[in-house]
Amino acid sequence: MLLLIIGNWMAAVDAHSQDAELLLGRSIYHKGTDASGSLIRAQLALTGQVFPATEFACVNCHGVDGEAGQEGEVSIPAINAPQLLARNSASSVLKVITQGLNNRQQAISPAMPRYTLSRAQGQALLRYLSILGSAEDLDPGVTDSEVHFATLLPLTGKLSARGQALQSTLATCIARVNRQGLIYGRKLVLDVIDYQSSPEQLVAASKRLLLAGRSFALLSGDVPEDNVKFYTFWEQTRTPVIAPLTFNPQPHAADSFFYFLPSWADQARALLDYWLDYRPQARRTLPKLIVVYDERINTTKLVTSALAQQIQRQHLPKSTISFISLAAKLGAGEQQELTNAEAIFFVAEADAIKTFIAQQPELSEKIWLGLLDMLGPNFAKLSRNSLWISPFLENHVGEQDVACAAVDFAVAGLKVAGKHLRQAHFLKALTQLESFAVKSMPAFKFDANQRVGARGGFISIWDATTLTFRQVNDWIMPLETEIKR
């Protein structure tokens, strides 16, 4: 069943969803934050140091079910529902948490930090402790018979065609998975949320989604280029985010993020490597490359610095590469550089570069390099001799494969995470999947330092004589070596 919910999310909250207080309490226990942005502090009893509670979430010591345990020398008492509130009154439990005093007013072990909680946070946490580890204690989106994923798509507005295509692809893939059988008795349900092609709506829709508390993880979905707010929001909720469709993954992303597509920067590096091998005058003269970029776009800065570093990895002099900003007025020096360059790497959107090319007719004699999904095939066709990179075999067709791969990846994680389904176990399971294959891309695996699955892409040549794009290789990855500083 594909449930389509547009507009008022809260109206759609059904019996499966949990009330706001319980969600708040659960979030404090498992994540150390109530996701409202109001910081909870944890003070270490021995040193008095204060940290954000996100670094000392209760779950770290007390486990997902509040079961008793042993951490080295320290024994952790069981605090799950039947245990804790049978032994203590609600107010004495709060006192342990906030002041570290037990019901005989003695200080408990300094191994447990002291937390500052507002009244509402304290109530919510108590409420959650009253069901911790019981059958009622299910993660958001999980019931005995279903697990709900959510996807954010532009179903209306200027990107609606793309959004709707992805929606039907995802529906097909989910239906296929459900036909293969239940996973620990649960079927997959995908809730599709329309963000109306607007980046502001994307964050607003994310907030409503989280508040509704009925999504176990985010799956695929279309994320606009400038997605820092989207990232920051979901990062602090620690909700698993699987294969959001973007070429602009957050650098050093948290371990709740699983990006599949290669970043623009990693595509650009692979293309640069390819060009260096491809040059007919290879090994005779030093290469000379000019990067023309749009400094107004944050992403292009990541790409230009990645290119500069790749030149170092290739042990070429820094002067191999120079940069021209589209915003700058070209002086005699830049004009000379353009004349001397063998190739031009365009890092900007097509519209931004058109005037630049029109003013520099000699550019058509050079080899053009570019990111096909950034500039588009129509732009590429303005060139005579050019090399392009894309992770997709044909422009954008592969995106559908990536969306379905996100579903398969989630299923693989669910199978490992087990019947007692928890976001924390699921995240761990996804990170432990040994290698995962997406159609036409190299298999990948995630770890603490690797949050983006694929690097590089396929190179195509635009041939102005035959008027065709010709894919010239299997997937290539950029050269990776340590850079000496």
Ligand code: HEC
């Ligand atoms: C760094 C590890 C750690 C973290 C984080 C932690 N605790 Fe504890 N907690 C302990 C230890 C150890 C004890 C046992 C102290 C003792 O008995 O002297 C304890 C005791 C307790 C007790 C008293 C249990 C009883 O039987 O009297 C409660 C309640 C409790 N923790 C709740 C929480 C909550 C809620 C959080 C998060 C807001 C939390 N703890 C975070 C380690 C931790």
